[in-house]
Amino acid sequence: MSLTLSLHTLPDVPIEADVICTDKLNNVNEAALSALTIFHGKEQVMLGDFFKVQGKYDGEIRIEGDLSRIKHLGAGMSGGRIIISGNVGAHLGAGMSGGEIIVEGNAGDWIASEMIGGRVIVKGNAGHMVGGAYRGSPVGMQGGEIIIHGNARNETGNAMRHGLIVVGGNSEDFTGVSMLAGTIIVLGEMGIRSGAGMKRAPSFPCIRQKCFRHSPMLAPIILLMCESISHILKSTDYKLMMHS
């Protein structure tokens, strides 16, 4: 039986639970799992204070309940699988290097930010900064895959260097902003200023038509719906960087 965590008490304030991470739960029994420390705001509490813990980790964690105020789930994980039945909060899978996270509902902001490897699948919508860089950092996602079935919001793939982001629905402003390389595919509409500040793009992506090109490593390719910024980007061959 895989490990199941069911939220039994709704938090008053956000919970930070980067301890719910596949790498940290091997060979831990139910009692010890329940006693793991998580942060309820500034208060240190035990996992068992909010979650009913059942089973033992065997490579898969199932998490149930409305997790929209639970942050940092699976952050930094390097393998295994987390399956989240409902909605989930910010920083899901941030900095992860391997494994898989599947979210049946919606996800918050900064999911898989600065991700290195692995896969995140969100069946609902995702928030801002999907796979993005934290402020001040010149590099966002460096590898792995993020698949959003629904919509994503601003700054999807901010400063992305490698990997794949697919958005089944729409994305909002500044998709692929300051991108270095990697692939972003948006099947729906994009907001304004997509691809602003991209570096190293060999040619101007298709405008006014949907295209699907996958060119990992070599160059950032993003599906652009025509926007005013396109003109400027075209005329400058994308060579203008945010930095220089």
Next chain:
Amino acid sequence: MTETMILIPGRTSEQGTALNKGKLKAEYQHETSMLDINTEDMERLGLQEGDRARLSNETGEIIVTCRGRKPEDLPHGVLFIPYGPPSSQLMAGETAGSGMPLSKHMEVKIEKVDV
């Protein structure tokens, strides 16, 4: 008649000096519920100087008093209001991961209020 326009709250000297007297005073409250609007837009909306208008969006709605501005001073479709509690009522809490609400660029519906 209802139209969607862009509302830009900003500072004015009157708002700046009035807030020294106190934000609960009539002068500040009056100044922060004055709406600058292009006179041609006013005409189209059937608004006269000093008329009351309703501004609304998904977040809230407010009633303001219209002040005409020449079209060369304020572009079509752009509304200006001094910062204050009324403009807050139309501001959404979303900051898109920045901490900053879109406080100077709000899409609002404007319509005349018949008194």
Next chain:
Amino acid sequence: MSSAMRIVNGKVYDPINKIDGETRDICIEDGRIVESIPDDASRIDAQGMVIMPGAVDIHCHIAGQKVNSGRKLMPEDHKRDPHPGTPYTRSGSGGILPSTFATGYRYATLGYTTAMEAAIPPLSSRHALEELDDTPVIDKGFYVLLGNNIFLQKLLKEGRHEEFRQAVAWWMNAAKAYTPKLVNPGGDEPWKGKRNTNVSDIDEKSNGISPRQIIEAFINAVTAMGFPTPPHIHCNNLGHSGNYLTTLETMRTAGDQRAHIAHIQFNSYGGEIGKNPSSKAAEIVEYINQHPNITCDVGQVMFGKAAIMTADAPLAYVLRGISKNKWVNADTECESGCGIVPFTYQEHVYTHTMQWAIGLELFLLSEDPWRVILSTDHPNGGSFMNYPKLVRLLMDKSFRREEIARVNQKAIAKTALNDLEREYTLNEIAIITRAGPARALGLRNKGHLGPGADADITIYDEMENKEMMFNAPRYVIKSGVPIISNHEFKNDHSGRLLHIAPEYDQKIEETIKPFFEDYYSIEFDNYPVNDSYLHDHEVISTGPLSS
């Protein structure tokens, strides 16, 4: 602090008092070292441990507007290195530019109890003082940037040397500073006013005055007024190949008067400008060895993260062109420039290895450790947190050899580093980190453990691995207060400000004021810093008697 304490059984290294590893008792009372105290006083048993005076950093960038601008610039660096609080200490952020609290506590964890911020424009000295007040444990002071001060240059151009001297003294008081700092003297005007250019020679006049004239005038004035330490000079052409000639000329300009050359490693390069540097460490050291009036700190480069942070704005712009990193330039009216670029020194890069090797050559060729002082020009050559590793590089030949094997061999081949067998002794380390900088700074109560000295004491477990040893003192005592006991913080302490207050003729204000009213953007009366910013402080005496 009236508590008395006796430290027994430790090996004492106190070069000023010529104690080299003897086992002695150290007695503390009222924050000072004393001859003796009653037997029933509390004791620290330092069996198997090494006792040294608290270390003194003669040159670092830890406070003020430019450091804070760098802090704001690099959240990604802070994020990697949080500094949690304890019930006794505040929290903060680490990284290459730690927050003020983290700076003070981290210096303490290395056994440092005094540090001097090296470059503050007078206009923002209040800011530096506020930050230093929030920098715990250590005593601290700052050098004030006067080398590009337009008013002072005006006096020099007009030959008004007596007024110049009065004005320098006035400025030291106005800023609550420790000594004047000259950074790329004469270089601000071409940078700000002539499309980002620079002076390239010590005798090149810009705006009617040459760097040499400025340097000479400051050395003369400071010598005449008997400041505890001479002007600290960041030479022209810093960082550029071929600059060792400028450095030699700068030192010659001092004649036989005292001068301190800051982070001299960055000014010991041969080769042609714009091309790869070669090492001229031997030439530089030879001059220093023969001229006892010169002191310097090395400004060792350490591989890894650094931040270029300097009042030498044109230099930062050049480095920004190389690193392509985010860049800050900040001009201060009538006084200074400033440039900031996050930087990383990498082993495989020829120039970075050359810089690293030149620093080590300077240390290893130096015949007088009292005058070649340990620094990394934090954060320019790397963080002060690298000091223990640097100590090991100096003390441990085989470790040095391992490290040399990891770096760019083309560069190493062009240096003498492979031939230098010298290993620093603990006594010499105590000199380059304590006694030497204290003496160079004229801090008579620092850098030693004789009666009357400040009870700033570091006690290390004696260990073979000197990096480990210097990384984690078992006890750190500041002004008699045990801050760290058994490696843990047990007390907080605010530390005090060290500054000078030379006398001056008040009439000089009448000369400065009209210029000030025309060209500054704040009021003259609001410019000098008042005493409320001093908090706990100590005025270091000046005047011919103290020299």
Next chain:
Amino acid sequence: MSENIRTVKNATCTFCGCLCDDMELTVDLDEHRITKAKNACVLGRAWYAEHVIEDRPAAMIDGKEVDFDEAVEEAAQVLVNAKFPIIYGLSDTTSEAQREAVAIADYIHGTIDTTTSVCHGPTGMAFQGVGESTMSLGEVKNRADMVIFWGGNPAVSHPRLFTRYAVTTKGMFIPNGKKDRTIVLVDVRKTASDPVANIQIKVKPGKDFELLWALRALVKGKSIDPSIEKITGVSLATLEDLVDRMKKCNYGVIFFGMGLTMTRGRHFNSGALMALGTDLNEFTHFVVKPARGHGNVTGADNVVSWQTGYPFGVNFNLGYPRFNPGEFTTVDTLSNRDADAAMFIASDPASNFPKPAIEHMKRIPVISLDPKQTITSSLAHVAFTTATYGINTTGTVYRMDDVPITLRKAYDSPFPSDEEILTAIKKRVRELMLSKYGTSGVRGEAKVASLTPL
């Protein structure tokens, strides 16, 4: 008017970020009023003229007057017992008070944020991406032969910016003042600042980003399609002329306002402008400067940065500072209903925050410190009336260009200063935290070494 008159020279007006320090105040010590403020602008005159000692209790709990100590105790209890307490405001107070406020946030493991997050917070974020070339205001006075104002209306927000620092003032290399300068104004509408400019550029609302990138491209020598006029409302010829002037000037300056930071694009707008300033340094000396607002908001940035390493939006939940705008910034912690207690210092978010944030303020215990009754103080659980900085207190403030100035007091207030109140709260929260968790109690990260009590 009484006979008991005092004059204060070189006082600093703390109304806006110009922090003009040449005020000559005439103070009626009996009436507790400033009767004249020589050199003040229209905003400064109102700031001084309207300043009265309010007839209010020094401390109130739920609208009822209480002892100062009782209010301090209640405030400390609220902050210590909350799970996600936030502290916000701090732009209209001294850096000494700001230092105490950050200490409180550190001790209670709360969140600290300043009004920066809703004015030039995006500029701070952009700065973290691109850096900036900037200057103190005296450099503008002495050297700037080209001054551009973008997305701001200084005539109204910073009235003396023109006369004291940037336009008409004469300087070392600008002997004739305005005649020696080219002044450019970029805005979406006609404003009171228009008459000062030699060149006025009207950009379509929300198109600053496109205009800035077009300028960056031109500066780099790239060609731009004439359709840029359709997009931004500004002709290519105008842009080319502007770029030519920018490259040829000797010392160029761009001041920018919240027309960039508060509109769609936020940090990318200010980032594009700062990058433009940086780009221009390839050709000549160029600097940029956000025209910061409230008196000491720049000091708030500085203090929070030196104490925590981050400029605003800092959270201590884990026992050390973390920074993430959009998560720990106040509009978010309120609108998302994360905060369960709030202390607002010298600001009035209940009158200018987004509606959802204001609604949450009404659900949680609020502590307010303000010299006047405000909408925020009216809804506060604990309300302190404070002395006004720069009029009733001394202290340090930082001008928009980071230049620190010491305030001069005009006359005494019966109310304590922010610093005094915050110091008292700090002392009490520290005691409460130590008694709640003990000196050996490990809070925050497990990395924290556990300590035994003295």
